[in-house]
Amino acid sequence: MKRYTYITLLVFTLIFFSCGEKQTESTEEKSDTNFIELTQEQFQKNELTLGKPEKITFSEEFEVTGMVDVPPKNRSSVTSYFDGYVSHTDLLVGDKVEKGDLLVKLKNPDFIKMQQNYVEALSNLNYLTSEFDRKKTLYEDQIIAQKVFQSTKNQYLNAKAQLAAAEEQIRLMNLNPQEIEKGNFTSELNILAPISGKISKLNVAQGKFIGKSEMIMEILDVDHIHLELDVFEKDLMKIQKGDSLRFEIPEISEESYLAYLRLIGAEINEDRKVRIHAHPSDRENKFTVGMFVNAYFDTDRKKRFALPESAFTEVDETTYILELVEQSDTTYKFKKVGVKSTAPQNGFKPILNTETINLDSKYLTKGVFDMVTITN
Incomplete structure (x- = not known):
């Protein structure tokens, strides 16, 4: 009876240590997925680049719609x-x-x-x-x-x-x-x-x-065209005479043009909108009266630390950037860092939780998506 008890205890002990080793290996393997190591040849072959966070001006943007028109005195x-x-x-x-x-x-x-x-x-x-x-x-x-x-x-x-x-x-x-x-x-x-x-x-x-x-x-008289736009009541306090805006003619191209706000209407209509008038900065005759316009105002301008849009990737609903943690003559070692960001502007995305990253470190600014997805 004691012999059987001894054998059972020995088997349980072996199983316990075996599971412990597997659990340790699994934890180490999971931990290693946060790091990516590349050779110098891989880095150069894929034309990867590095960069540090820099301060870029970001702003909130809201859209208004309207059309190209002329003043009453220029329509006869x-x-x-x-x-x-x-x-x-x-x-x-x-x-x-x-x-x-x-x-x-x-x-x-x-x-x-x-x-x-x-x-x-x-x-x-x-x-x-x-x-x-x-x-x-x-x-x-x-x-x-x-x-x-x-x-x-x-x-x-x-x-x-x-x-x-x-x-x-x-x-x-x-x-x-x-x-x-x-x-x-x-x-x-x-x-x-x-x-x-x-x-x-x-x-x-x-x-x-x-x-x-x-x-x-x-x-x-198309030499004096302007934009007639409708701004929602909730956005009215965000704009003032002289503000700049960009606009697009979606039916003809994706090109953006600049304009400035000339007049703001004095009355809110039944749709809770206010009519405003803007003048294109480019006075060349590129537009036709009646064209549909999408216009965009920038408000609440702030400087934030940012990286190029290509430095960010999203995996399992988490946004990552790759921080360079170690570099030698032959290898580059990167660490995945989860960050919070918003939509890109002018090719850059802001880093909203800068307290969780090292602003003095270098980060991979090209090829991030490929590197991260390979390790997942």
Whole structure:
């Protein structure tokens, strides 16, 4: 009985020490996974690089949306004060025009009647002017009664007002009153460009009837474009006039452009947004009115210790960097260090828990992902 007890105790002891050795080996193996050793040849072959944390400016970023537009004074809807049929036009959407250029000619027989009315009003005033002067003299000499003079005076003032109205009508037709006085009547009137710019809309065709106040075409002065953006109420206190921002035109490219905040609206709309206006820093004509814009503001700017984005990798939801802990002529030894960080900016990521790392150490800044995943 004692013999069996002795054998059982011996086997238990062997198993205990055997498990202890395995547990020690497992702990050492797990501990070794925190370290990575490379040869000088491996380091150079993979073109790995080292670097120290440096202070980089980071900021919080929030996005707003909007579109490319022009100020109201740089957008002109061309209309006519008079009805008429289109007798001439050779413009297309996209054509450039200068202020005062001929856009369209409208034709209507009524235009001749208007010019005739002007000439008749002028002739009538000339007659009543001399009649007024003659009766004024007679009245001052007490030859005629005041009532007779007053009647002539009223007729004279009436004629003067009629001529002024007829003359203004002629000017609205873009006609020269002096030419009309000479009898040079025309059944056509010219519609001239009120501003310089590009034709953005066109509503004419040869022979088409255009009613007064009906839009003939629209002109945009694209030399003075701006961004119209909508900022949420919660972000309004983060911005102020003069702030810089970057924006993208997502439908055409991933290129970013710079702008500055010019105006902030005075009212929050029903969507709890405020309209703001920004001007692109690059004044070259790269943009088209109506383009959709994504814009980004940077706020709360702070300097933080950071490494290049390529120095970070994530394994099992933990972010790591590799610290150089030992270097010889033939080998490099790195230690995995868990860190906290945020999204990269300008190619760098911040290290938020700097108290857990050695800021004087060197860190692997290229090839980190490959090195870490190999050891896991």
